[in-house]
Amino acid sequence: MKWDTLDEEPCSLSRTVAVVGDRWTLLILRECFLRVRRFEAFQSSLQITRHLLSERLKKLVRFGILRRVPYSEAPKRYEYILTQKGLDLYPIIMAMVHWGDTHMGDERGRPLLHEHKNCGKLFDPVMVCSECGEPLHPKQVHVHVGPGRPKAIAAG
Amino acid sequence: MKWDTLDEEPCSLSRTVAVVGDRWTLLILRECFLRVRRFEAFQSSLQITRHLLSERLKKLVRFGILRRVPYSEAPKRYEYILTQKGLDLYPIIMAMVHWGDTHMGDERGRPLLHEHKNCGKLFDPVMVCSECGEPLHPKQVHVHVGPGRPKAIAAG
DNA sequence: AGGCTATAGTTCTAAAATAGAACTGTCAAA
DNA sequence: TTTGACAGTTCTATTTTAGAACTATAGCCT
Numbered sequence: 096m097k098w099d100t101l102d103e104e105p106c107s108l109s110r111t112v113a114v115v116g117d118r119w120t121l122l123i124l125r126e127c128f129l130r131v132r133r134f135e136a137f138q139s140s141l142q143i144t145r146h147l148l149s150e151r152l153k154k155l156v157r158f159g160i161l162r163r164v165p166y167s168e169a170p171k172r173y174e175y176i177l178t179q180k181g182l183d184l185y186p187i188i189m190a191m192v193h194w195g196d197t198h199m200g201d202e203r204g205r206p207l208l209h210e211h212k213n214c215g216k217l218f219d220p221v222m223v224c225s226e227c228g229e230p231l232h233p234k235q236v237h238v239h240v241g242p243g244r245p246k247a248i249a250a251g
Numbered sequence: 252m253k254w255d256t257l258d259e260e261p262c263s264l265s266r267t268v269a270v271v272g273d274r275w276t277l278l279i280l281r282e283c284f285l286r287v288r289r290f291e292a293f294q295s296s297l298q299i300t301r302h303l304l305s306e307r308l309k310k311l312v313r314f315g316i317l318r319r320v321p322y323s324e325a326p327k328r329y330e331y332i333l334t335q336k337g338l339d340l341y342p343i344i345m346a347m348v349h350w351g352d353t354h355m356g357d358e359r360g361r362p363l364l365h366e367h368k369n370c371g372k373l374f375d376p377v378m379v380c381s382e383c384g385e386p387l388h389p390k391q392v393h394v395h396v397g398p399g400r401p402k403a404i405a406a407g
Numbered sequence: 408a409g410g411c412t413a414t415a416g417t418t419c420t421a422a423a424a425t426a427g428a429a430c431t432g433t434c435a436a437a
Numbered sequence: 438t439t440t441g442a443c444a445g446t447t448c449t450a451t452t453t454t455a456g457a458a459c460t461a462t463a464g465c466c467t
Contacts (some may be wrong), residue, residue, distance in 0.1 A: 102355060106362050107356070107358075107361065108348050119454095121272055133415085143252065145456095145457095146418080149454090167463095170462040173415080182389055194267050199325055205399060207396065210393040210394075211382060213383060218380045222378050223376070226373075228384075233255075235368045235369055243357065290445070301425080326444085
């Protein structure tokens with residue numbers, strides 16, 4: 096497969112995988128949501144090699160997930176801040192955390208608990224239908240070919 | 252990083268990344284949700300090398316995401332079916348599809364449309380709080396250290 | 408001035424993962 | 438007896454990642 100053009104495939108999942116579908120990117124984004132912003136902080140908390148971190152941050156900036164914002168003029172230093180596009184990845188991260196909590200847990204319990212400030216309670220994320228508000232289950236969803244999919248590959 | 256023990260890290264995101272955090276696994280799972288079950292079908296629709304497909308299917312079976320079920324006795328042939336643990340990955344896939352629809356689209360429109368059989372409408376997936384039902388936003392969530400996280404690494 | 412530290416990278420080699428193609432084995436149908 | 442379908446395995450070449458060392462700017466301390 097040509098990974099360099101995966102973000103142009105007529106499949107929204109492929110396009111998302113082009114951005115977050117590697118070993119490190121999701122872990123870097125987790126740190127972003129935990130308010131980590133600086134190169135050294137990412138590096139020491141993830142134990143990622145400096146080379147790869149540099150590459151991944153560049154890629155995330157290129158895709159518009161992070162902004163590289165100067166926080167010091169001399170010497171020039173930058174920190175990495177989630178854009179709106181990046182903040183919108185939150186449901187993906189939370190869905191993954193929830194699945195890990197549910198299916199990959201051990202006897203010690205959850206590593207992190209999440210409190211919803213609006214209602215003050217510890218919660219789990221639930222995915223619902225935008226139209227009727229009911230929780231979504233795969234067998235209740237029917238997939239239709241949309242306008243963005245070439246006819247030749249209508250299936251699959 | 253030791254990828255071979257990532258599924259034992261005290262972080263639910265890491266544990267999920269250990270399962271789905273590579274180039275191919277999520278694309279294979281997309282096919283599973285589109286009712287693809289057999290080796291040749293995965294291979295031809297994804298253009299994945301047979302070697303990698305074999306490896307990934309083994310890994311997904313090992314993690315209990317897929318079951319390898321015989322569908323022919325002579326010759327012995329198997330197909331791969333999502334377990335409940337696998338079906339529970341649906342919110343992750345749908346969150347990724349929705350993000351791709353929203354942020355990686357082109358002028359042609361969406362590749363696929365999703366209909367909720369319960370209400371009969373085309374929908375988007377929305378992530379809400381299990382307790383109050385309101386849509387979740389990252390800035391409204393406060394993270395607490397849970398029982399499964401060793402004290403030494405309480406932050407990060 | 409000279410040396411130490413902090414921060415944010417870049418560069419290099421070795422190891423691991425992936426791509427691409429060919430090969431194996433079982434059985435049915437022609 | 439040959440062909441084709443299916444589900445893999447094996448092999449070499451290329452690409453990616455790991456791990457460590459190195460570069461560069463500037464503040465602070467003596």
